[in-house]
Amino acid sequence: MAAEGAGDVQRGRPRIQESADRIVASVLATAGPRVGTREFSTRRVAELTGLSQTLVSRAFRRIRGGAGGVVTVAGEEVPLRLKEMEVTFPSIRLVFEPVPAVSQRVGPTAFSRRAAALMAALWVSGAAEWTDPEAPAARRVEFSGTGPREGAVPANSTHLGEGGAPTGSLSVRWRPGERPWEEFLAEAAALLDRCAAVADAIPGELLRLLAARAGRGLHGVSWAREESAEKTAIVSDSDAALAVAEYPPPGRAPQNPWLPKVELSVTEQIAIALRKEIMDSGYRAGDRITPGPLAATLGLGVGTVRSAMRRLADDGLLASAEGGFSVPAVTGADVIDLYAARLHVGMVLLRGCATAPRHRLLPVRLALGAVEAAAAEGTLTDVGQADLQFQQELAEAAGLEQSARSFHALTLRVRMFISVLQLDYTPAVDRIVGDDRRILSAVLEGRAEDAVRTWRSKLDHAVRHMSALAPESFDADLWSRLSR
Known part of the structure; x- marks a missing residue:
């Protein structure tokens, strides 16, 4: 079983x-807030x-x-909680703050899984391969509140305000050239050890954001406890494309083979932007689009976009004339x-x-979870896009x-046709999820022909639905x- 699950690797x-x-890091990184439930037990x-x-x-x-442990002051535990997380290439920063009181504990196992999900997101981010030749001199863990200082923070160190309440914050940062990646992970894990075993110490909204960004190198993650309502909205596919476009290609790690594929070429990004513009502006066949x-x-x-639009025209995704x-x-x-x-x-x-x-089907299982989540909580457009992603996986x-x-x-x-025809998936959501x-299920059990029959039925419904909106009968x- 172990050899089968490990895939095509060398012996040993x-x-x-x-x-x-x-593989497990990919599962945890994309689990979101449900990571603490039995669904993600070992x-x-x-x-x-x-x-x-x-x-x-x-x-x-x-x-x-x-290795476990909490901040202590005068022999009493002073737990922490995560205050901020920001990923701005080529830097990752985690900020923790002490909390004076702890309530509504979730249990050590559930909290450990929440912490593991955050660490897993770092594992699969590819940040270990980032390069920054102009990185400044190394700075390990910083302590703010009374000013930064060099060196690691001792386990029993914190600051107290009036009434003995802890103040200030602890932060750990990764930047290429400053320290080994493994050292950054170890210090982040040590600070997570100090967190109170409560859900709010690692909020579900942050886990949800990390799950959405796990396949994109965490690029664009900017979360702060005070501004979480503004900063944690899940991005649309066009926003995701822009995040990839902004990422500098040199020095990036290869895509994790067990995460959904989200790397996009410039042409694909422009195709996504075109779809969004068509849908937002109500364009119809024949309407002119400029680069x-x-x-x-x-x-x-403009030249890059025009070149990509020519490729889209060659593929029939745009009409080209004069x-x-x-x-x-x-x-x-x-x-x-x-x-x-x-x-x-x-x-x-x-x-x-x-x-x-x-194990090769793991991204497919994760993509099915995205379809189910979109059906339960997302928009109708989200369901259609998640379904196409499931098919691609x-x-x-x-x-x-x-x-x-x-x-x-x-x-x-298909994505372009959906945009041009302004498809409404309302009648099809339940069938999409069921199919x-x-x-x-059929693929996992090796029942290829059962999978093919469902696929044939699925596309038969889809083509009839789409054709009903086309200009011809x-x-x-x-x-x-x-x-046939």
Whole structure:
């Protein structure tokens, strides 16, 4: 079981455990506030990933780090809570503050998992690979309130105000060139050890934000206890694209293979921005779109955007005429053609998924969770986008590179069609969730043909729904011929 769950790694216990650590870190980093529930016990995570419970338990401990303990003053415990977290390339900063009173404890196990989720987000951020040649001289843990000082803070150190209440704050920062990454993780874990075992010490809104950013290197995380209501809104797909665009490509770590794929090319980012502009502005087929506003929105040069728009036009995602661009027309035949292609490529990919190692399907399981969350709490647009992401994760998990690449190109086209046609997913939400659950269940159990049958039914409903909004009536005979 351990060797199966670890995936394609070299033989030997250390390499198996390292692989298990990365898999479990991906699960914890994307768990959000539910990480403290039984759903994320070591047994359930073992079932989710296909790893042995021994490997998972060891991974929990290694990710969590720390050695226990709290700040003490005159022999009395002075617990901490997280006050701020900010990721501004190439720097990560965590700020903790003492709290005078503790109530509503959540239990050591539940709190430990919340702390592990925060540490896991750091693990999968790729920050260990950041480079900053101009980093200043090393500064380890800073103590604010009476002014910064060099060196690590002793475990029994804090400041007291009137009435013996603790004041000031403890912070730990990572910046390339200042200290080893492992040292930063150890000090962050030590400060988490000092936190009160209450949910508010690591708020759920921060865990939710980290889960949303885990696949994006945590870029853009800016949370402060005083301003949490303003800073923790989950970003839209266009905002996510901008975050990736702002990230400097040199020195970044490779994408974690067990996190959902969110790396976007410039062309894909422009496609996302185009979809948003089409939806926000109510554009219809034939309306002209110029590169200038998009360039300003994305912070890119007009020439770069125009070049990417030409590529989108080559792929049929934009119409091009007389050197300009416009929203393409979408006919019923276009919709049927597109969905027939996705149907057949998807069938190949699902058969590949049914024979893939279980750990390779972890991003698919996480993506299904995003679909369920969007159905329960998100907007109708969120459900549609999460469903497409779930489908793309299935494509990636199959291990069939050419088919996955073709499917991705078709998905970009579907996203544009959805924007042009202003699709309403209200009638389809429950069916989308149910179909996705059945597909994943069949794939996990190796029932490839059951997955294919559900996929065929899913796309049949989708093409009929989309075609109903196209300018032409739905050609049932054409769809029947192409979808056999």
